[in-house]
Amino acid sequence: VALAAFLRAEVALKPGTKAVVFVSTCDAVEFHYALLSAAAMPAPPGPRHRRRAPLAAPKSKTAAGDDDESDEDEGEDEEDALARKMLVPTALFRLHGNLAQTDRMATFRKFIGAPSGILFCTDVAARGLDLPAVDWIVQYDPPTDETYYIHRVGRAARLGRPGTAVLFLRPEEKPYTEQLATYGISMENFPTGPLMVAMAKELETADPIFAASTLQHSLEGQLQKDETLRRQAVMAYQACIRAYATHDKKTRHIFHPRNLHLGHVARAFALTEAPSTLGSILNAGSKGPGAGKAAAPLDRRDIGKKKSAIRKPAAAESSEHRPRRGAPRDGRRPARSEQEAETPLQRAPDGRVMHAPARVSEFI
Numbered sequence: 001v002a003l004a005a006f007l008r009a010e011v012a013l014k015p016g017t018k019a020v021v022f023v024s025t026c027d028a029v030e031f032h033y034a035l036l037s038a039a040a041m042p043a044p045p046g047p048r049h050r051r052r053a054p055l056a057a058p059k060s061k062t063a064a065g066d067d068d069e070s071d072e073d074e075g076e077d078e079e080d081a082l083a084r085k086m087l088v089p090t091a092l093f094r095l096h097g098n099l100a101q102t103d104r105m106a107t108f109r110k111f112i113g114a115p116s117g118i119l120f121c122t123d124v125a126a127r128g129l130d131l132p133a134v135d136w137i138v139q140y141d142p143p144t145d146e147t148y149y150i151h152r153v154g155r156a157a158r159l160g161r162p163g164t165a166v167l168f169l170r171p172e173e174k175p176y177t178e179q180l181a182t183y184g185i186s187m188e189n190f191p192t193g194p195l196m197v198a199m200a201k202e203l204e205t206a207d208p209i210f211a212a213s214t215l216q217h218s219l220e221g222q223l224q225k226d227e228t229l230r231r232q233a234v235m236a237y238q239a240c241i242r243a244y245a246t247h248d249k250k251t252r253h254i255f256h257p258r259n260l261h262l263g264h265v266a267r268a269f270a271l272t273e274a275p276s277t278l279g280s281i282l283n284a285g286s287k288g289p290g291a292g293k294a295a296a297p298l299d300r301r302d303i304g305k306k307k308s309a310i311r312k313p314a315a316a317e318s319s320e321h322r323p324r325r326g327a328p329r330d331g332r333r334p335a336r337s338e339q340e341a342e343t344p345l346q347r348a349p350d351g352r353v354m355h356a357p358a359r360v361s362e363f364i
Helices: 001-010 026-038 064-085 101-114 147-153 176-181 193-200 208-225 227-244 262-267 280-282
Strands: 020-022 092-095 117-121 134-140 162-165 345-347 353-355
Touching: 001 020, 001 026, 001 117, 001 134, 001 193, 001 208, 026 092, 026 162, 026 208, 026 227, 092 101, 101 117, 117 345, 134 147, 147 162, 162 353, 193 208, 227 280
Parallel strands: 020 117, 020 134, 092 117, 134 162
Antiparallel strands: 345 353
16 A cells, blocks of 8 residues: 555656666566556545535636637546546556566666656666666565665666665564665655555545555455456465565564564455465466365465475386385285375376375465
8 A cells, every 4th residue: 555655646646757666576576567557546435534625616718718728627637537547647567587588678678768657676677777767766675685775776866867765664674774774874764644645635535544444445356356466466475475584694683574464464465365365366276186275374484495395206107007115915005104194195297196294385
């Protein structure tokens, strides 16, 4: 909600303004690009929360010139209506490492040639790219390496042009500003209250909290209507949790996965389901023997582990054609050991049975 309100107020509604939004993963780039490309401005609330406005006196036409002025007013009203219809009424672009090189170069040229717009990207755009005329650098996800903060903000204020950088932090992440101070970087607090006040005025309500809630419910409704977007949100959420565990050891005490409130993180991706049930959304749309089965709930101790969830088979030949050592001559398989009995079975595409750890997280 804060990101959407910021991009609308500071970038989209100001002609000729460009912004680069950095997120941690490719899935997050795809999700935010898709969500804000389709999201519409919420409709004004009912009379209970609506802010009363004075009635304007009707205009009277007394000369031919008034007709021309009215036509111009109608054209401006149409532009205003279009701006109200889209939540972020400006050109949107995406750039990350999973795109083909030709697509990345095409996006790069389009963003440079556009008079205004917003580029969602990963750290693939933090170094080596000359992005002229960028007004805002928005770091929605803090970099995992402190040096990349400097590389990111270097995309703005180039060739003597002014620029501003903003960093989004959770309350428990504020000590990160002290870590940046060791590099000579001073920061000022950027309150989000005025952004929600401006959003409340557009929604014709006097309550900024109600405006934020209205925007949140509108984004959540967008996911409920689009199953593809909903799956993108789940993948972006899972990738965000994994990336959070990869911060440098200097800042790991600040960005520790155990400090995350997984429910709040899920709401940041407009997800209303409990974090432990999100894996079933991806499995429901997949094909195969395990389709439709819910994934195991998240265990914070599993975050950041690099072990494979499934061990590779030792032999290429199927056990059905080659009996295991010690198997009875009548063809029956021996009883499974206690360790194997506690381990679920998974079947490979060629029919072989493989053992998987007893606790398989949806984030591996």
